[in-house]
Amino acid sequence: MSEAAQEQASAPVFSPVVAIAMAAIGALSLLFYVVFAAYAPDVSGDSDPRANVISRSAVGFAGLAAFLREQGIPVLISRGLSDDQLD
Numbered sequence: 001m002s003e004a005a006q007e008q009a010s011a012p013v014f015s016p017v018v019a020i021a022m023a024a025i026g027a028l029s030l031l032f033y034v035v036f037a038a039y040a041p042d043v044s045g046d047s048d049p050r051a052n053v054i055s056r057s058a059v060g061f062a063g064l065a066a067f068l069r070e071q072g073i074p075v076l077i078s079r080g081l082s083d084d085q086l087d
Contacts, residue, residue, distance in 0.1 A: 053065045053077055054077065
């Protein structure tokens with residue numbers, strides 16, 4: 001092996017500054033993920049992407065409620081307990 005090839009083979013892939021920066025960014029990203037996952041139910045608001053009768057997305061079934069109403073079948077949509085039921 002020539003000297004140039006040996007020097008190139010022993011050279012580090014990343015400088016220590018880049019390696020530390022990548023580790024710090026990864027740790028910060030993990031921290032943000034954990035915090036946002038913990039508080040997600042509190043900040044989700046009314047636009048719930050999960051499958052429910054209000055959702056008009058691909059996984060929602062708002063069309064079923066509309067279909068049942070057209071057939072004359074009463075449909076009750078509840079978003080949880082009312083203030084009267086909490087007492």
